[in-house]
Amino acid sequence: xxxxxxxxxxxxxxxxxxxxxxxxxxxxxxxxxxxxxxxxxxxxxxxxxxxxxxxxxxxxxxxxxxxxxxxxxxxxxxxxxxxxxxxxxxxxxxxxxxxxxxxxxxxxxxxxxxxxxxxxxxxxxxxxxxxxxxxxxxxxxxxxxxxxxxxxxxxxxxxxxxxxxxxxxxxxxxxxxxxxxxxxxxxxxxxxxxxxxxxxxxxxxxxxxxxxxxxxxxxxxxxxxxxxxxxxxxxxxxxxxxxxxxxxxxxxxxxxxxxxxxxxxxxxxxxxxxxxxxxxxxxxxxxxxxxxxxxxxxxxxxxxxxxxxxxxxxxxxxxxxxxxxxxxx
Numbered sequence: 001x002x003x004x005x006x007x008x009x010x011x012x013x014x015x016x017x018x019x020x021x022x023x024x025x026x027x028x029x030x031x032x033x034x035x036x037x038x039x040x041x042x043x044x045x046x047x048x049x050x051x052x053x054x055x056x057x058x059x060x061x062x063x064x065x066x067x068x069x070x071x072x073x074x075x076x077x078x079x080x081x082x083x084x085x086x087x088x089x090x091x092x093x094x095x096x097x098x099x100x101x102x103x104x105x106x107x108x109x110x111x112x113x114x115x116x117x118x119x120x121x122x123x124x125x126x127x128x129x130x131x132x133x134x135x136x137x138x139x140x141x142x143x144x145x146x147x148x149x150x151x152x153x154x155x156x157x158x159x160x161x162x163x164x165x166x167x168x169x170x171x172x173x174x175x176x177x178x179x180x181x182x183x184x185x186x187x188x189x190x191x192x193x194x195x196x197x198x199x200x201x202x203x204x205x206x207x208x209x210x211x212x213x214x215x216x217x218x219x220x221x222x223x224x225x226x227x228x229x230x231x232x233x234x235x236x237x238x239x240x241x242x243x244x245x246x247x248x249x250x251x252x253x254x255x256x257x258x259x260x261x262x263x264x265x266x267x268x269x270x271x272x273x274x275x276x277x278x279x280x281x282x283x284x285x286x287x288x289x290x291x292x293x294x295x296x297x298x299x300x301x302x303x304x305x306x307x308x309x310x311x312x313x314x315x316x317x318x319x320x321x322x323x324x325x326x327x328x329x
Contacts, residue, residue, distance in 0.1 A: 041260025166293025
């Protein structure tokens with residue numbers, strides 16, 4: 001099968017019921033609505049229930065995506081879950097989701113860990129595996145319960161993140177349709193791991209044990225901001241050049257929803273009006289790997305993404321990782 005033979009056939013999303021506003025956040029940590037919104041563009045975020053796991057949110061989003069694609073679980077032979085907050089260290093969250101969805105035993109199921117770039121990494125991986133001819137339909141999910149890895153006394157991180165899941169179904173382009181995954185591009189800079197990380201809990205610093213580093217997210221905000229702006233701009237430029245597409249041909253840019261100032265910088269770099277960007281950051285905050293598929297689903301259902309239109313996806317995350325994709329609907 002050729003690289004142009006596969007398209008996004010359906011999308012879905014799920015967000016928890018609990019809404020945590022900036023005013024609610026100010027009751028937990030020393031901050032305010034003005035402090036948060038002026039620096040990030042975030043007004044509120046969703047927080048999962050204590051008994052609501054990453055796999056539960058992933059499963060809910062996947063069911064919507066399957067219905068949208070008009071496919072049944074038994075037609076999926078590849079499942080990839082992008083997450084930095086798996087239910088368990090072992091087995092993969094994908095295997096747990098497989099059981100909850102009732103996917104066939106012949107399906108290949110695994111997780112991808114690339115933090116906020118996770119969905120773009122998973123999309124690239126699924127597309128490549130479909131092109132091998134060994135799989136026909138892939139379910140790609142980005143899901144996060146970030147509320148479990150936040151230090152709720154650190155206002156530089158806890159105000160930024162929320163819980164959510166988003167999913168897409170990828171399969172052969174329907175006959176007569178021009179929909180396709182046009183191209184993808186991935187990058188990583190492993191020498192910058194300590195700019196954004198969770199230092200404790202892995203094999204380098206297992207818990208329990210003496211002098212175990214925190215098992216919460218830590219971030220050097222200024223450095224990460226500079227990296228995000230620079231590398232997301234590069235990723236956007238590179239995928240456009242790779243695919244021979246000009247910025248003004250892009251109908252909708254769906255960036256990783258991390259910070260409104262980062263998104264504004266990318267808009268200026270691409271010389272595109274802000275209304276060409278889909279932004280739901282104000283309502284959900286940064287949902288890491290769920291960010292782009294959640295935004296894609298909302299953009300489609302609100303009419304911002306239409307059949308035949310071209311979308312640019314671009315993300316950055318811990319690793320440090322970043323990547324981009326062009327998708328025609």
